[in-house]
Amino acid sequence: MLVRSWYNFPAMAKLAEALALTFLPSTCAICSGALAWSGSRAGICPGCWGRVARHTGPLCPVCGSPDVAAAEPCLACRTAPPPWRAAASVGPYEGALRDLVLLFKTRGRDELAAPIAAMMADAFRRAGWKRPTSVVAVPMTWLRRLRRGYDQAELLGRAVARELELPFVRAMRRRGRGAQVGRSRSERLRLPAATFAVRRPVAGAALLIDDVFTTGATAASCARALLGSGANQVDVLTFARTPQPGRIP
Ligand SMILES: [Zn+2]
Ligand SMILES: [Zn+2]
Structure with a gap:
């Protein structure tokens, strides 16, 4: 009988493996490769974390554009x-960085907020900005918030505030739809600019957090609302920046 029970061992091993696969993510959410025990974070393998491209060359100190020859304000920022005051991002919206944004934003991988925020805090320190009074986030619409039960931009904003040891204020409210993802550039340009309002005014310098800097229209609309209700300075920090965005001043 004892011998017979040993025959069941492969079945038990299969069951244990199935349980492990159910409860532990075993493959990287980006490359589907095996997740190494060391260096993997939030279901992403160390190789994919290493492939997150960061800006390395000179950047426009005002809008964060990498399309400049020197670290001086670009033509768009000089003319309008x-x-x-200043905008910066971790890297271009492509490759592994883009995959991370999509996993976080559309696949509900909330555990990515902390490692993404850590990279954004690094970008903040590299930019050499003065410490702001508070951290605020570009809000999503109340409908999306209601559907999800929480706001992902707020999750990111709170994580950045934790990294920088600053208070987070749920300062903004989004009016109307105004979502930019999935819209063409001409559609985005036609969107009404005043889709944001301040629900809780912040004084002093505000650090505005968003996941992707696209045309700058969203950041501009939020910054205007914040400046119009008590803030004396707004800096914009995003995880990604779409390549060569046409900025709306
Ligand atoms: Zn991977
Ligand atoms: Zn610029």
Whole structure:
């Protein structure tokens, strides 16, 4: 009988493996490769974390554009200065960085907020900005918030605030739809600019957090609302920046 029970061992091993696969993510959410025990974070393998491209060359100190020859304000910022003081991002919206944004934003991988926020805090320190008074986030619509039960931009904003040891204020409210993802550039340009309002005014310098800097229209609209209700300065920090965005001043 004892011998017979040993025959069941492969079945038990299969069951244990099935249980492990159910409860532990075993493959990387980006490359589907095996997740190494060391270096993997939030279901992403160390190789994919290493492939997150960061800006390395000179950046426009005002809008964060990498399409400049030197770290001086670009032509767009010189001709039509945006309402914020400075904007920066971790890297271009492509490759592994883009995959992370999509996993976080559309696949509900909330555990990515902390490692993404850590990279954004690094970008903040690299930019050499003065410490702001508070951290605020570009809000999503109340409908999306209601559907999900929480706001992902707020999750990211709170994680960045934790990294920088600053208070987070749920300062903004989004009016109307105004979502930019999935819209063409001409559609985005036609969107009404005033889709944001301040629900809780912040004084002093605000650090505005968003996942992707696209045209700058969203950041400009939020910055105007914040400046119009008590903030004396707004800096914009995003995880990604779409390549060569046409900025709306
Ligand atoms: Zn991977
Ligand atoms: Zn610029």
